[in-house]
Amino acid sequence: MKRFIIFLLMAVSAVVSIRAQYGQHVIAKTNSGDSIHLDVNDYYQYLPQVRNGKPVWVFKNDEWLPHTGYTGKFIDQIVLDDVQSLEWRTQEEDSVDCWNALVELYKATDGDHWNSNRNWCSDKPFDEWDGISKQGYSYIRSLRLVGNNLKGELPNVFSKLGPLFEINLNGNPELTGTFPASLSRDMELADFQCTGNNLYGNIPIEMYELPKLKNLNIANNDLSGEIPAEMSHLMDKCYNIAICGNDFSGKVPEAVTKHPRFEELWDQIIPQKGHLEIPTIPAYTWVVPDAKNNKVDLSEVYRKNKYTLIYNFAPFSGAFTDKIIQAYRCYHDKGFEVVGMLNWFDGNLKDYLNESGASWINIAYENWDRKQLYHSWTMDITNLVDSEGNIVFTSLMDDKGVSQAMLANPTYHENLFPLLENLFGKIDLNFYTSTDYSKDGEVMTLQKATVGQGVDIVFVGNGFVDKDMDEGGKYETKMKEAMEEMFHYEPMASLRDRFNVYAVKAVSANQEFLEGASHAIESTTNALEYAQKVTSLIPDRPMRVNVVYNHSNAGQSMCNMMDDGSYVAFLKNGVDRNVIAHEACGHGIGRLYDEYVACGAESGMFGDEEKTDYEKMWTDYGRGANIDWNPNLSEMKWAKFAADSRYTGEEYKVYEGAAGYYGHGVYRPTRTSIMVNTNPDQYLGFNAPSREAIYKYVMQESEGADWQFDYETFVAFDEKGRTEFAKALPEHWTIDLARTRSASDNGEQRMLPPTFIKGTWRDLLAR
Numbered sequence: 001m002k003r004f005i006i007f008l009l010m011a012v013s014a015v016v017s018i019r020a021q022y023g024q025h026v027i028a029k030t031n032s033g034d035s036i037h038l039d040v041n042d043y044y045q046y047l048p049q050v051r052n053g054k055p056v057w058v059f060k061n062d063e064w065l066p067h068t069g070y071t072g073k074f075i076d077q078i079v080l081d082d083v084q085s086l087e088w089r090t091q092e093e094d095s096v097d098c099w100n101a102l103v104e105l106y107k108a109t110d111g112d113h114w115n116s117n118r119n120w121c122s123d124k125p126f127d128e129w130d131g132i133s134k135q136g137y138s139y140i141r142s143l144r145l146v147g148n149n150l151k152g153e154l155p156n157v158f159s160k161l162g163p164l165f166e167i168n169l170n171g172n173p174e175l176t177g178t179f180p181a182s183l184s185r186d187m188e189l190a191d192f193q194c195t196g197n198n199l200y201g202n203i204p205i206e207m208y209e210l211p212k213l214k215n216l217n218i219a220n221n222d223l224s225g226e227i228p229a230e231m232s233h234l235m236d237k238c239y240n241i242a243i244c245g246n247d248f249s250g251k252v253p254e255a256v257t258k259h260p261r262f263e264e265l266w267d268q269i270i271p272q273k274g275h276l277e278i279p280t281i282p283a284y285t286w287v288v289p290d291a292k293n294n295k296v297d298l299s300e301v302y303r304k305n306k307y308t309l310i311y312n313f314a315p316f317s318g319a320f321t322d323k324i325i326q327a328y329r330c331y332h333d334k335g336f337e338v339v340g341m342l343n344w345f346d347g348n349l350k351d352y353l354n355e356s357g358a359s360w361i362n363i364a365y366e367n368w369d370r371k372q373l374y375h376s377w378t379m380d381i382t383n384l385v386d387s388e389g390n391i392v393f394t395s396l397m398d399d400k401g402v403s404q405a406m407l408a409n410p411t412y413h414e415n416l417f418p419l420l421e422n423l424f425g426k427i428d429l430n431f432y433t434s435t436d437y438s439k440d441g442e443v444m445t446l447q448k449a450t451v452g453q454g455v456d457i458v459f460v461g462n463g464f465v466d467k468d469m470d471e472g473g474k475y476e477t478k479m480k481e482a483m484e485e486m487f488h489y490e491p492m493a494s495l496r497d498r499f500n501v502y503a504v505k506a507v508s509a510n511q512e513f514l515e516g517a518s519h520a521i522e523s524t525t526n527a528l529e530y531a532q533k534v535t536s537l538i539p540d541r542p543m544r545v546n547v548v549y550n551h552s553n554a555g556q557s558m559c560n561m562m563d564d565g566s567y568v569a570f571l572k573n574g575v576d577r578n579v580i581a582h583e584a585c586g587h588g589i590g591r592l593y594d595e596y597v598a599c600g601a602e603s604g605m606f607g608d609e610e611k612t613d614y615e616k617m618w619t620d621y622g623r624g625a626n627i628d629w630n631p632n633l634s635e636m637k638w639a640k641f642a643a644d645s646r647y648t649g650e651e652y653k654v655y656e657g658a659a660g661y662y663g664h665g666v667y668r669p670t671r672t673s674i675m676v677n678t679n680p681d682q683y684l685g686f687n688a689p690s691r692e693a694i695y696k697y698v699m700q701e702s703e704g705a706d707w708q709f710d711y712e713t714f715v716a717f718d719e720k721g722r723t724e725f726a727k728a729l730p731e732h733w734t735i736d737l738a739r740t741r742s743a744s745d746n747g748e749q750r751m752l753p754p755t756f757i758k759g760t761w762r763d764l765l766a767r
């Protein structure tokens with residue numbers, strides 16, 4: 001009894017101490033030598049208790065991310081029964097430790113060459129350091145250094161930063177080191193992301209036991225060891241787990257494979273580097289409404305068919321989707337079904353489904369619950385399911401379990417078709433073929449300039465057949481839609497009345513983009529020949545041609561640029577606002593370069609030879625107002641915008657990685673823009689250097705040789721542009737898109753970097 005009274009007296013003293021230190025950082029020192037970090041946010045909960053004759057501390061565990069809608073198992077308290085002492089941290093102590101730890105992190109990972117390092121190692125408040133947030137606490141709560149060019153060994157400094165709530169180090173491929181062991185003792189950690197780096201070694205078992213962890217994304221590193229049964233604890237409560245693309249080995253425990261969420265999480269666990277024993281993988285057993293609001297029981301779909309293909313085809317996948325459509329037509333009556341998983345479902349997509357023949361079962365994300373959405377939206381893959389509901393082929397990995405991200409062959413998904421032919425027989429491609437070419441070459445005037453001398457644009461369609469050519473029919477409709485999309489973003493919207501816009505009808509033999517099909521436009525020369533049929537083009541001007549494909553599955557869009565300012569943009573994603581803006585307005589009219597780094601090119605160095613070539617293209621042809629190879633912000637092409645307070649909202653800095661192929665040595669003006677990100681469900685626009693370039697070239701041609709550029713006149717004109725861009729920009733800062741594919745699908749980009757053709761458009765036709 002005496003010992004119990006003493007314990008209660010200690011408890012009262014502890015409560016007083018907790019009351020004084022409310023809202024701060026506590027370190028629980030255990031008898032085993034561990035230091036466990038907690039956040040004291042409700043002192044009424046922190047009362048010592050006696051359980052089984054032992055004193056224990058009970059800490060409340062708050063639910064995290066209620067907006068996700070995920071209602072997994074909730075651990076409502078943290079019980080520590082091995083506490084030797086509690087250390088209450090003062091704000092001053094936390095500040096000193098945080099500063100020292102952050103400086104150590106900065107120096108160890110080449111902070112001087114980070115993409116964003118504003119105020120690091122300074123005496124400014126931590127909230128003013130790039131990537132740091134305290135969220136009102138006395139210590140660091142959030143550390144976000146996504147795609148920030150961290151290089152070197154990751155130091156284990158996290159225990160000095162307090163009980164971190166969020167850490168995101170994604171997209172730093174030259175960041176290496178072992179998994180930070182101290183993270184497994186951060187009881188407040190809710191979100192840890194470190195994908196696409198080069199971490200190695202084992203993950204502490206305790207990491208899987210963290211009570212508040214709801215998002216663990218450590219995919220595509222070099223982590224190893226066996227997957228423990230404790231992984232199932234994360235599956236109970238995490239809305240996202242991603243450990244794929246590492247080198248985990250051995251047998252997957254039954255606690256994981258028998259877990260009810262394995263069917264939705266396996267794709268982020270099983271694909272590794274080929275040393276993991278592949279278990280039987282179940283397909284989704286969801287019961288969800290389809291795009292027509294009919295209830296679909298996926299288990300019943302599997303039972304009714306010999307094989308069912310689960311296919312996420314948004315974003316679209318070029319000719320791959322057309323091949324699946326052909327397979328569906330041939331095999332559907334033989335027991336083959338397709339379930340399409342659609343990431344969005346707007347009017348354009350509905351039109352595509354009606355026109356393309358993708359008449360299979362389609363499930364739109366708006367009909368999924370949040371759990372399903374979180375585990376499906378990035379799955380631009382195919383899963384072939386047998387009648388028992390087991391996956392027999394997946395494009396996420398090969399038959400040895402090597403992750404798609406690790407495969408030397410990026411077109412592994414094409415292996416689906418030989419498998420289908422083995423199961424059902426050879427695919428019989430039966431193309432519709434045009435017979436009436438009477439309207440081929442017919443010219444339509446879509447718009448005439450009402451201001452200035454006019455700037456000519458010609459639209460030509462590809463993959464449109466004779467039945468599309470009627471007056472007011474599909475061809476005319478698509479050309480008019482493409483024109484409207486071209487003038488959506490600033491500065492094109494405000495410059496629209498300076499353009500003459502034409503369309504030339506081009507009748508293709510076939511509408512499919514598959515091997516053996518034939519089309520009107522097979523080359524840049526073909527496109528120019530059709531554009532020449534517009535007899536009212538202004539003489540001695542650049543030829544600007546936009547080739548619009550009949551739907552979104554024709555392949556990768558690109559722009560061919562000529563020395564005289566002419567271009568031919570192949571818009572293989574159909575009437576897609578962002579692709580049209582990127583290819584036709586950005587590359588074509590503005591003579592801009594890409595601001596993204598294509599997948600796999602992150603390590604490319606923009607060296608002396610590239611500097612010489614690009615300097616010549618800038619000097620001789622005015623290409624590349626939106627990239628620079630001088631890392632000094634005050635000397636860059638966008639220095640005036642960085643120094644102009646009217647453009648503060650666009651955040652002009654030095655962001656490394658641009659021009660499509662180079663992750664290093666070349667820089668872009670903003671973290672993202674339409675020259676980075678063309679995802680069809682995001683609308684961003686052009687940054688100021690790009691808007692200025694488009695404005696200059698249009699005004700020079702529209703106003704004539706006497707026109708002179710004036711910066712203040714442009715700034716006044718650009719009020720709508722900077723408002724549009726600054727408003728949209730923060731919405732797209734959650735990830736560094738410059739170091740990812742630009743809206744990728746099945747391992748391919750939606751677009752290719754531009755190509756450059758020597759001479760003028762007339763020179764090309766004369767060859």
